[in-house]
Amino acid sequence: MISISAVLYSTSLILILLGLYGVLTRKNLIRVVISLDVVDLGVNIFLVTIGYVRDGRAPIYLADAQTSLADQASRMVDPLPQSLVLTAIVIGFGVTAVALTLLMRLYERKGTVMVSDLRGLKW
Amino acid sequence: MVSPMLLIAMPLGAAFLIVLLGSKIAARIVAIATVAFLAVLAPFWLTAAISEPIAIVLADVVPPLGIAFGLDAVSAGFVLLIAVSGLLVLLYSLPYIPHAGEFKGKEKAEVRYYAIFLLLLAGAFGLVMTKDIFNLFVFFEILCISSYLLVAYSQEERALEASFKYMVLGSIGSAFMLVAIGLSYRLSGSLAMTDIAKALAAAPASYSTLVSVLFVFGFGIEAAIFPLNTWLPDAHSSAPSSISAVLSGFVIEVALVVLVRLSLNIFSGTMLLVLSVLALAGVLVGEMAALGQKELKRALAFSSIGQVSMMLFAFTLGSEIGRWAGFGQLLMHAGAKSALFLVSGYFIVRTGSHEIEAYRGLGRKMPAASAFFAIAALSLVGMPPFFGFFTKLRILEAAAAAHSGIGYAGIVVILFATVIESIYLFRIVRTLYGANAEAAVSSSAGGDLPVFAWIAVAGFVLLVLVGGFIIPSFDRLLQPMAAVLATI
Numbered sequence: 029m030i031s032i033s034a035v036l037y038s039t040s041l042i043l044i045l046l047g048l049y050g051v052l053t054r055k056n057l058i059r060v061v062i063s064l065d066v067v068d069l070g071v072n073i074f075l076v077t078i079g080y081v082r083d084g085r086a087p088i089y090l091a092d093a094q095t096s097l098a099d100q101a102s103r104m105v106d107p108l109p110q111s112l113v114l115t116a117i118v119i120g121f122g123v124t125a126v127a128l129t130l131l132m133r134l135y136e137r138k139g140t141v142m143v144s145d146l147r148g149l150k151w
Numbered sequence: 152m153v154s155p156m157l158l159i160a161m162p163l164g165a166a167f168l169i170v171l172l173g174s175k176i177a178a179r180i181v182a183i184a185t186v187a188f189l190a191v192l193a194p195f196w197l198t199a200a201i202s203e204p205i206a207i208v209l210a211d212v213v214p215p216l217g218i219a220f221g222l223d224a225v226s227a228g229f230v231l232l233i234a235v236s237g238l239l240v241l242l243y244s245l246p247y248i249p250h251a252g253e254f255k256g257k258e259k260a261e262v263r264y265y266a267i268f269l270l271l272l273a274g275a276f277g278l279v280m281t282k283d284i285f286n287l288f289v290f291f292e293i294l295c296i297s298s299y300l301l302v303a304y305s306q307e308e309r310a311l312e313a314s315f316k317y318m319v320l321g322s323i324g325s326a327f328m329l330v331a332i333g334l335s336y337r338l339s340g341s342l343a344m345t346d347i348a349k350a351l352a353a354a355p356a357s358y359s360t361l362v363s364v365l366f367v368f369g370f371g372i373e374a375a376i377f378p379l380n381t382w383l384p385d386a387h388s389s390a391p392s393s394i395s396a397v398l399s400g401f402v403i404e405v406a407l408v409v410l411v412r413l414s415l416n417i418f419s420g421t422m423l424l425v426l427s428v429l430a431l432a433g434v435l436v437g438e439m440a441a442l443g444q445k446e447l448k449r450a451l452a453f454s455s456i457g458q459v460s461m462m463l464f465a466f467t468l469g470s471e472i473g474r475w476a477g478f479g480q481l482l483m484h485a486g487a488k489s490a491l492f493l494v495s496g497y498f499i500v501r502t503g504s505h506e507i508e509a510y511r512g513l514g515r516k517m518p519a520a521s522a523f524f525a526i527a528a529l530s531l532v533g534m535p536p537f538f539g540f541f542t543k544l545r546i547l548e549a550a551a552a553a554h555s556g557i558g559y560a561g562i563v564v565i566l567f568a569t570v571i572e573s574i575y576l577f578r579i580v581r582t583l584y585g586a587n588a589e590a591a592v593s594s595s596a597g598g599d600l601p602v603f604a605w606i607a608v609a610g611f612v613l614l615v616l617v618g619g620f621i622i623p624s625f626d627r628l629l630q631p632m633a634a635v636l637a638t639i
Contacts, residue, residue, distance in 0.1 A: 044326070051319060060319060067326045074330060078337045109336065112285055116329060119292045123322055126299055127315065133303075134311045146312050 036077040043070030057134075057141040061127045068120040072113045079106030155196055155205060155222045155280065158230060161185050162273035166266040175258045178265040183241050185269065190234035193227070200227035201631045219282035219343055224631035225412070226279040228478075229405060232485055233275050236400050236611075241268065243493050243607035244393045250500045251305050251391040264304060271297035271397070275405050282639070284332050285342045287409070288325065294405075295321045295373065298398060302390040313385035320372050320382045328369030334362045335417075344639050348417045356421075363418035367410065367426070374406035376426070376463065377433035380456050384440070387452035388505075392496025395448060399455040400489040404481050407459060408636070411466040416639045427467040427557045431564045433460030438568040442575045446505040447495045450575055451488065454531070457568055458484045464561050465546045466636075468553045475626075475633035476545040482625065483530065483542045486614035490527040493608050494520050497600055507579055514584035517599045521583045523612045528576040530615035533569055538618030543569065 043066055050063025084105035089097060131141050138145065165185040169178045199205060204223035222230070248264055274294030281287050299321065303314035336342060338358065339350030351359040372379045383403075387395045414422050437456030444450035458480070465477030497520055502509045514521040530537035533544075547565060550558040600608060618625065 044330075048323070051323065057315065064319065064322045064326075067323065071326050071329045071333075075333045078333050108342075109333070112332075112336075115285075115289060119289070119296075119325075122296060123292075123318065126296060127318055127322075130299075130303055130311050130315050130318070133306055134308070134315070137308050137311065 032082065033077050033080050036073060036080065040070045040074035040077065043067070043073065046070075055143050057131055057143060057146075058128075060143075061124060061131070064127070065120065065124055068116070072116055072120075075109045075113045075116065079109035081105045153192060154207065155230075156207060156209070156220065157192070158189060158276040158280065159273050161189060162269040162276070166269040166273070169262060169266045169269070173259075173262055175261050178262045179245060182265040182269055183238070186234060186238045186241055186272065190231075190238045193231040193234045196222055197224075197227040197231050197628070200224055201628070204635075218286060220280045220286075221282050222280055224628075224635040225408065228628055228632045229279040229401070229408070230276060232482070233272060233279075233401050233405070236397065236485060236489060237268075237272050239607040239610045240393050240397050240400075240489070240493070241265075242603045243396075243496075244268070245603045246601035247393055247496055247500070247604060248391065251393075251496075260304075264301070267297045267300050268397075271301065271402075275402065278405055278409055282344050283342050284335060284344055284347060288328055288332055291328070291370075291373070291406075292325060294402065295325065298386075298394075298402060301394045302386045302398075304391050304394065305389075307389070309385075310389040313382070313389035317382040317386040320379070324369040324372035324379075326369070327365045331362050331365035331369060334358070334365070338362075344413070344417060348419075348639060351417060352419055359418060360421055363414065363422050366413065366418070367422050370406060370410040370413075373403070374410050374463075375403050375433075375456055375459050376407075376410075377429045377436060377456075377460060380433070380437075383456055384449050384452040387455060387492075388446060388448035392448070392492050392499065395452070395496075396489040396492040399452070399492060400485045403455065403459050404462070404485065407463060408466075408481075411463070412636055412639070414467075415637050423467045423469055424557065427464055427561070430460045430464035430467060431557075431561055433457065434464065434564050434568045438571040442571055444575075445507060447498065447507050447510070447579065448492065448505060450507070450579070451491050451495065454572065454576075455484075455488060457572070458488065458531070461543075461546060461565060461568070464565070465549060468549055468558060468561075470549060470553060471633050471637070472552060473546075473549040474636050475629055476542065476549040478629045478632050479542040479545055479622075479625070482629070483538045483615060483618060486611045486618065487527040487531045487539060490523055490608050490611035490615070491531070493604065493611070494524045494527070494600075497604060507582055510579075511582050511585045519599050519605060520608070523608045524583065525580045526612050527615055528580055530618075532573045532576050536619060538615040538622075541619045541622050 047063045047067030047070060050066060051060055054060050054063060081103060083103060085103055087104040087107050089100055135141055162185060165181050169181050172178065200222045201224050204221055207220040209218040209220065248261055270293060274290050274297060277290030278287065278294055281290060299314050299318045302317060303310050335347045335351065338354055339347045341347065351362065375383045387398050390398065414426065434457050437453050437460060441450045441453035441457065444453060462477045462480050465473045465480060498510050498513060499505060501517065530539035533539040547562055550561040
């Protein structure tokens with residue numbers, strides 16, 4: 029049987045690759061920004077999956093539960109990757125906001141966000 | 152002893168204070184006072200950190216828990232470099248920023264400039280001090296996002312495009328870095344660099360190689376390692392010149408040194424040879440591309456790629472003398488390249504053109520600026536009395552002492568690159584002092600550098616001018632930095 033974490037790991041890998049494909053091939057820069065968000069999403073799923081535990085539960089000890097403390101601990105999900113993901117989501121949000129602002133300004137100047145029309149800078 | 156956490160807390164606090172106050176005068180005073188305060192404290196931290204690394208743990212519960220920071224010789228040396236360059240560049244910004252971009256002295260834009268500049272400093276300080284790999288990511292993002300915004304400051308088309316390009320590459324890099332962080336956490340169950348180093352050393356070779364490749368790829372974009380540096384010439388040449396000076400002077404170098412430190416200690420040197428080869432390729436490509444540029448700032452940006460690759464080569468030789476030479480080159484480059492970019496900012500303001508051809512004859516109209524430019528350029532090439540000669544010589548010595556194929560190849564490449572560097576830098580200097588043509592400077596344009604810009608450029612030029620003569624006293628600082636770089 030395929031475990032849930034295997035499914036999640038492969039989903040995150042597929043999302044990261046899809047996003048990278050989008051960044052490389054899309055001509056519309058707004059789509060490039062969306063593709064970057066897809067990459068971020070894949071990375072975040074990957075991070076959450078690291079802390080995944082089958083039949084997991086919140087990492088809080090219950091005094092009145094039937095199970096022993098050690099047994100409870102073995103089924104707790106790891107909260108640290110989740111807090112990392114929260115930070116990563118906030119940073120991703122910030123980057124997306126900056127990117128869209130830049131595109132807005134660029135559209136005001138040039139009237140286009142197509143990469144084929146923006147050839148001001150070359151190697 | 153004042154806690155080094157001020158290095159992060161003060162610029163962050165001041166940045167928000169500046170936005171709240173919202174006045175241009177207040178922004179200037181608060182920014183300069185904050186950075187000047189840190190620059191005065193930095194030497195004390197440095198002397199303390201060289202004799203005994205300062206460890207700081209925030210939110211300290213039981214030993215593995217808590218957020219670790221530390222100030223050792225490397226980070227304290229960088230703190231001093233960042234604080235002093237930051238202060239000089241802020242002084243330069245006073246007269247320069249009202250001329251940059253399309254705002255022409257709009258109050259709000261200038262307030263934001265100082266706020267974001269302080270955020271960039273906070274990110275750089277945090278990046279060199281952190282001992283925790285996730286905080287590394289957070290400070291890295293603070294540094295990156297503030298540099299995207301500062302590159303786009305002028306809001307001209309080319310600046311917006313360059314900033315967007317930089318941002319797309321930077322975000323992909325940070326996504327890869329985050330995956331590497333996740334993989335290291337999965338293995339070691341900890342985010343502290345020391346724990347990850349232990350866990351990776353015990354892990355299968357393929358796992359640690361995967362982590363280090365992802366990490367080098369992610370961080371290498373910001374550190375401008377050869378195939379990942381396509382954003383750099385656009386971003387550094389389209390940014391306001393004060394920001395170009397900061398980006399070339401210490402931002403790439405901070406990323407580079409953090410990357411080298413992680414490669415040496417956490418990834419146990421698996422990537423060193425790859426990085427050496429990439430560094431030599433970067434030296435060649437950077438200098439060759441600089442040779443063909445018509446715009447001054449683009450030529451300088453490509454030269455930064457070459458220079459940074461030279462440092463990377465020295466760092467990856469794997470010997471302490473190599474790392475020592477790398478830090479010397481880093482210090483020299485911070486002085487010379489910052490001065491070159493700052494001067495070129497006023498060339499652009501006075502002539503209204505980015506092209507080298509337009510600066511013909513400026514040597515007579517702007518004597519001080521041109522003299523500063525010539526001295527910094529000569530030092531960058533490595534002319535004997537200046538600092539650049541001694542640092543480059545030391546890299547060559549370290550490469551020869553390595554007795555390896557890559558070391559000898561490095562000598563050939565660096566000497567060849569020096570020839571190319573001298574061709575294009577001498578060409579620019581000759582254009583400045585060219586006799587035959589009338590300068591394109593309009594009669595309405597003011598003369599030489601304004602007084603604050605003069606002080607800032609003179610500060611950087613002083614470093615390359617006297618650096619060669621006081622190299623023994625620099626060595627008291629550089630030698631511990633080289634030794635500490637090989638430890639976490």
